[in-house]
Amino acid sequence: MKVGIIGANGYGGAELIRLLHQHPNVEIEMLISNSTKGSLLTDQYKHFHYIFEKSLEEWNPDEIQSKVDVLFFATPSGVSKEIIPQLIERDIICIDLSGDFRLKDEYLYEKWYKNKSANIEDLQKSVYGLTEINRNEIKKATLIANPGCYPTATLLGLAPILKANVINMNSIIIDGKSGVSGAGRKPNVGSLFSEVNENVTAYKLGKHQHIPEIEQEIQNICGFPATVTFTTHLIPMTRGIMCTIYANLKKNMSLEEMLELYQETYLEESFIRIRPKDKLPSTKEVYGSNYCDIGLNVDERTGRITIISVIDNLVKGAAGQAIQNLNVIAGWDERTGLNGIPIYP
Numbered sequence: 355m356k357v358g359i360i361g362a363n364g365y366g367g368a369e370l371i372r373l374l375h376q377h378p379n380v381e382i383e384m385l386i387s388n389s390t391k392g393s394l395l396t397d398q399y400k401h402f403h404y405i406f407e408k409s410l411e412e413w414n415p416d417e418i419q420s421k422v423d424v425l426f427f428a429t430p431s432g433v434s435k436e437i438i439p440q441l442i443e444r445d446i447i448c449i450d451l452s453g454d455f456r457l458k459d460e461y462l463y464e465k466w467y468k469n470k471s472a473n474i475e476d477l478q479k480s481v482y483g484l485t486e487i488n489r490n491e492i493k494k495a496t497l498i499a500n501p502g503c504y505p506t507a508t509l510l511g512l513a514p515i516l517k518a519n520v521i522n523m524n525s526i527i528i529d530g531k532s533g534v535s536g537a538g539r540k541p542n543v544g545s546l547f548s549e550v551n552e553n554v555t556a557y558k559l560g561k562h563q564h565i566p567e568i569e570q571e572i573q574n575i576c577g578f579p580a581t582v583t584f585t586t587h588l589i590p591m592t593r594g595i596m597c598t599i600y601a602n603l604k605k606n607m608s609l610e611e612m613l614e615l616y617q618e619t620y621l622e623e624s625f626i627r628i629r630p631k632d633k634l635p636s637t638k639e640v641y642g643s644n645y646c647d648i649g650l651n652v653d654e655r656t657g658r659i660t661i662i663s664v665i666d667n668l669v670k671g672a673a674g675q676a677i678q679n680l681n682v683i684a685g686w687d688e689r690t691g692l693n694g695i696p697i698y699p
């Protein structure tokens with residue numbers, strides 16, 4: 355299968371190239387960039403030298419159709435909604451890493467992204483690409499709205515207790531922490547070494563664009579609405595997301611019962627690892643991989659559950675999950691090209 359990547363010179367684009375290069379059923383046919391068109395990929399990323407050498411090309415919608423079957427969008431929000439409608443008409447499968455097609459309610463997009471939404475007909479064609487939850491819809495999809503990084507860790511951490519209807523829906527609190535690559539490669543004062551190093555910063559309090567995404571998908575998973583408290587922090591590491599999630603239990607459950615519920619829910623899942631009691635996950639244990647590792651504690655004193663969910667923001671939080679979705683659409687083994695063990699230490 356021939357694929358292209360638009361936004362190929364960003365971090366999400368580079369991670370797609372790294373993973374797709376080792377995918378046995380895929381050929382990377384086109385790398386598209388606005389600002390660096392005409393240059394070599396290796397001028398932007400020297401780690402590809404002698405392994406994958408290709409030029410970055412200008413966006414040309416007419417050429418696309420003859421060259422690729424699938425186009426990955428690793429562009430900021432606001433870009434794909436202008437282009438994807440024409441591509442779907444030309445039977446190109448689009449996998450969008452941005453937030454443009456995630457929110458089904460156009461008013462919510464306009465409120466949280468401060469931009470005009472994609473039109474409603476195109477929003478209806480998109481499938482939210484949280485693979486473990488929406489696999490059956492993804493199989494038939496031509497447009498995937500790949501989930502945001504924080505929502506991926508959060509929703510996978512919450513899904514078992516949402517499905518089992520054991521928590522008070524308005525008690526969910528999510529404390530998210532991200533490495534700096536989550537902010538992309540574009541230059542930004544907040545991402546400078548001297549701003550981030552030896553520092554922890556909370557940001558976008560009450561304003562984060564992932565709040566409506568998390569609430570929308572919670573309702574899709576369990577049928578009940580929820581209003582969540584979600585706070586994000588930037589921490590001095592390159593990759594990784596940890597979401598620490600709290601919720602009040604509606605009934606008494608022991609940690610053992612909870613672990614059993616999580617193990618059962620994810621029994622067939624290749625990329626979800628439920629940690630045994632007292633073996634909580636850390637971000638480094640999923641570094642460079644498509645795993646989401648989940649650890650639990652039940653505090654019988656407060657009646658609350660604590661869920662620790664970790665992913666690599668660029669893999670399961672972006673490029674890896676996008677490829678997992680491509681594997682599902684193509685009918686390949688979901689693990690194809692994603693088999694790597696995390697890098698440690």
Ligand SMILES: NC(=O)C1=CN([C@@H]2O[C@H](COP(=O)(O)OP(=O)(O)OC[C@H]3O[C@@H](n4cnc5c(N)ncnc54)[C@H](OP(=O)(O)O)[C@@H]3O)[C@@H](O)[C@H]2O)C=CC1
Nearest residue numbers: 361363364365366387388389428429430452536538539540
């Ligand atoms: N980084 C992460 O961990 C995650 C990122 N995402 C999402 O993935 C997308 C890409 O993120 P990331 O790779 O980190 O960002 P980067 O800033 O690293 O890269 C963004 C890319 O988009 C391109 N781009 C910017 N503006 C335009 C435009 N108007 N038209 C066409 N291309 C444009 C840039 O290329 P050029 O210089 O050629 O314009 C660049 O290649 C974003 O939507 C992000 O929210 C999702 C989950 C996790």
Ligand SMILES: CC(=O)N[C@@H](CCC(=O)OP(=O)(O)O)C(=O)O
Nearest residue numbers: 451452453502503532533536537
């Ligand atoms: C550290 C950092 O800044 N992270 C970004 C993650 C953006 C992202 O991946 O989300 P979308 O795809 O929804 O734009 C943030 O918190 O906004």
